[in-house]
Every structure is written in C-alpha cells, then in structure tokens.
Amino acid sequence: MFPNLDLFGTCYPESGPAGGRDDRGGEQMTLAFSSETEGRFQKLLARYPNRQAALIPTLILAVREFGYLSREAMAYVAQRLEVPHAQVLSTATFYTLLHKRPLGRHHIQVCMNVACYLKGADHLAHHLRERLGIGFGEVTSDGMFSLEGVQCLAACGTAPAIQINDDYHEDMTPAKVDALLDQLRRTSAPAPTQGGDQ
Numbered sequence: 212m213f214p215n216l217d218l219f220g221t222c223y224p225e226s227g228p229a230g231g232r233d234d235r236g237g238e239q240m241t242l243a244f245s246s247e248t249e250g251r252f253q254k255l256l257a258r259y260p261n262r263q264a265a266l267i268p269t270l271i272l273a274v275r276e277f278g279y280l281s282r283e284a285m286a287y288v289a290q291r292l293e294v295p296h297a298q299v300l301s302t303a304t305f306y307t308l309l310h311k312r313p314l315g316r317h318h319i320q321v322c323m324n325v326a327c328y329l330k331g332a333d334h335l336a337h338h339l340r341e342r343l344g345i346g347f348g349e350v351t352s353d354g355m356f357s358l359e360g361v362q363c364l365a366a367c368g369t370a371p372a373i374q375i376n377d378d379y380h381e382d383m384t385p386a387k388v389d390a391l392l393d394q395l396r397r398t399s400a401p402a403p404t405q406g407g408d409q
C-alpha cells in the first residue's frame with residue numbers, strides 16, 4: 212500500500228480510485244493498459260533481463276497511457292512488474308518527468324536554468340503565468356494548459372527555450388508565446404475533464 216504523502220507534497224486521498232484489495236492482499240486494479248500499450252509493455256519486458264529492470268520505461272508507458280501516475284497507476288505498475296510498491300513510489304517521485312498530477316492537454320515547461328534565465332526566462336515565465344492565470348504546477352480551469360518550471364532543456368544555444376508536450380520552442384519572446392498559445396487554442400479540441408489525485 213502506498214503511503215498518503217509523497218516527497219513532493221502530493222497528498223493522496225485515503226480512499227481514492229485505487230478502491231479495494233485483491234485476493235493477494237494488494238490493491239484491486241481498475242486500470243489496465245490498452246491492447247496497444249500492452250503490446251509495447253510485452254516488447255519492453257523481452258528487452259530486459261528481469262521485470263524489475265523495466266521499471267522506468269514501464270512508468271513512462273503508464274504516464275503516456277493514463278496521463279499521470281496516480282496512486283492507482285503506480286499500484287498497477289507494481290503489480291505488473293511484481294516489484295514492491297515502495298520501489299515504484301521512490302522511482303516515480305525521484306524523476307520530475309514522471310508526472311504525479313494531471314496535466315493540461317498542452318503541458319508547457321519553461322527552462323529556468325542559467326542560460327535561459329540570462330536571456331529572459333523569468334520574464335517569459337511571468338508572461339505565461341499572467342496569460343494563463345496559473346502558476347507553476349497548476350492547470351488552467353479548462354484543462355487546456357499546465358505550466359511547469361524546469362531545469363536545462365539542453366537548448367542553451369537558442370535560449371530562452373520552452374517545451375510544449377514533445378515539441379521544443381526556442382529563442383522565445385512574449386510575442387512568440389502569445390502567437391503559440393493562440394494557435395494551440397485555435398487548433399485544439401476542448402480538453403477532457405481532469406480528475407484524480409491532486
């Protein structure tokens with residue numbers, strides 16, 4: 212069973228979506244990989260000497276499948292890999308890219324490291340917070356955008372850089388940010404209602 216508090220202050224509810232317990236004393240699963248993700252998972256297992264070694268790539272699969280690592284998603288990974296829950300929790304909370312909270316449809320990461328900071332990342336972050344009405348670690352009420360400050364995105368030569376989902380945007384200015392946000396709003400379907408552990 213996972214504890215109720217992780218190292219980053221994510222409080223998990225006493226009774227969350229994880230629900231009851233299975234007949235081995237573990238948490239009863241209501242989540243499952245889709246058939247496509249299950250196929251990827253099986254290929255992954257074949258590449259590693261044992262199930263435990265596949266923990267990080269399996270957590271990445273789970274983030275892609277479920278949107279973030281809820282308590283239930285972590286329990287599911289522990290069950291599928293036959294590893295202790297504590298090992299999944301400690302790994303998931305160590306890596307910031309393994310998201311433990313619901314994200315917006317467009318997750319915006321703003322590099323706040325030295326090269327970007329010297330080229331105006333702070334100003335850019337302030338502009339994004341103002342435009343979106345949210346701070347780092349928050350999601351807009353329509354579920355469309357989430358915002359996060361991160362360390363070096365490895366695009367220092369074209370600072371300041373931001374990353375939106377898998378795409379990099381470099382040499383950013385507030386005007387470029389505005390154009391990007393407008394384009395994403397125009398071309399995106401409404402985000403589904405977010406739920407789960409906060």
Ligand code: FES
Pocket residue numbers: 322323324325326327328362363364365366367370371372
């Ligand atoms: S400091 Fe921002 S990309 Fe390296």
